[in-house]
Amino acid sequence: MTLVTGATGTTGRRVVAALEALDVPVRRASRSLSGFDWADPTTHDAAFDEVEALYLMAPVGEADPLPVVEPVLRRALDRGLRRVVLLSSSLIEPSSSGYGGLATLVREAPEWTVLRPSWFAQNFTGDHAVAAGVRAGRVLTATGAGRVPFVDAGDIAAVAAAGLVGTAPGEQLITGPEALSYDEACAVAAGVVGHPVEHVSVPPAAFVDHLVEAGLPRPMAQVLAGLDELIAAGAEDRVTDVVARVTGRPARPLDTVLRAALG
Numbered sequence: 001m002t003l004v005t006g007a008t009g010t011t012g013r014r015v016v017a018a019l020e021a022l023d024v025p026v027r028r029a030s031r032s033l034s035g036f037d038w039a040d041p042t043t044h045d046a047a048f049d050e051v052e053a054l055y056l057m058a059p060v061g062e063a064d065p066l067p068v069v070e071p072v073l074r075r076a077l078d079r080g081l082r083r084v085v086l087l088s089s090s091l092i093e094p095s096s097s098g099y100g101g102l103a104t105l106v107r108e109a110p111e112w113t114v115l116r117p118s119w120f121a122q123n124f125t126g127d128h129a130v131a132a133g134v135r136a137g138r139v140l141t142a143t144g145a146g147r148v149p150f151v152d153a154g155d156i157a158a159v160a161a162a163g164l165v166g167t168a169p170g171e172q173l174i175t176g177p178e179a180l181s182y183d184e185a186c187a188v189a190a191g192v193v194g195h196p197v198e199h200v201s202v203p204p205a206a207f208v209d210h211l212v213e214a215g216l217p218r219p220m221a222q223v224l225a226g227l228d229e230l231i232a233a234g235a236e237d238r239v240t241d242v243v244a245r246v247t248g249r250p251a252r253p254l255d256t257v258l259r260a261a262l263g
């Protein structure tokens, strides 16, 4: 049995679809879907019963999810879990504080994959703050002219599914086919939605205040602004061939993803 946590989420529901297409038995978990809550130990044993492979999507919004996830994972490993595929992020190294601890922990599983995707193309669609900015015609970041290789969540899910069936072990740095600045990405979005979309880059401190005003807890806002600073410094200006190598087809460009979702 393969357990997909975050199964209603942007990546999780695509991981479920990819596994079902491979005829892999899947159990879906999330609070609204199955009652599974990382923060509620009474919900864990039923979810992990007879589970040998796990898509690990840590609770969203926790700046450090390790204290919540570690005891659950250790118990599951004792009960027969063998293979863990962690959704991490391109700029998170095992040495990073917070999420980095999770990437270190999953290496204790007999088989593991750490997915390190770049920023999702789907941030420009749906509920994300960037998508709201696209609709309003003004996207705010602290990224300056820094470039990001926006990646399709479907491509991330395809690599995740390969990890869950054992054909994509180890660290996987997942990117889209080209790195774009937010100016360029907003121009792509504007071409799809048919109205102007301006990108405004502000200093990191102002970006933190903006995110807090939008309802984010300050520690999380600081993490996100810190990541934007790294983007501005060029840390994310790179492209890998992981999607093509693992799935046998090229990574989908931002334009293609946005046309399918918004066009």
Ligand SMILES: NC(=O)c1ccc[n+]([C@@H]2O[C@H](COP(=O)([O-])OP(=O)(O)OC[C@H]3O[C@@H](n4cnc5c(N)ncnc54)[C@H](OP(=O)(O)O)[C@@H]3O)[C@@H](O)[C@H]2O)c1
Residues within 6 Å of the ligand: 005, 006, 007, 008, 009, 010, 011, 012, 029, 030, 031, 032, 033, 036, 037, 038, 039, 057, 058, 059, 060, 061, 087, 088, 089, 090, 117, 118, 119, 120, 123
């Ligand atoms: N967006 C990006 O550009 C980007 C880039 C790189 C990495 N990432 C990583 O991707 C993660 C987000 O992944 P995503 O977009 O697939 O997720 P998502 O769409 O935000 O969905 C979150 C999922 O987790 C479930 N969930 C939330 N809290 C939970 C809890 N306490 N217990 C159990 N389930 C819980 C939610 O369902 P319920 O509400 O039903 O529980 C939902 O299924 C981020 O944490 C980030 O680390 C994002």
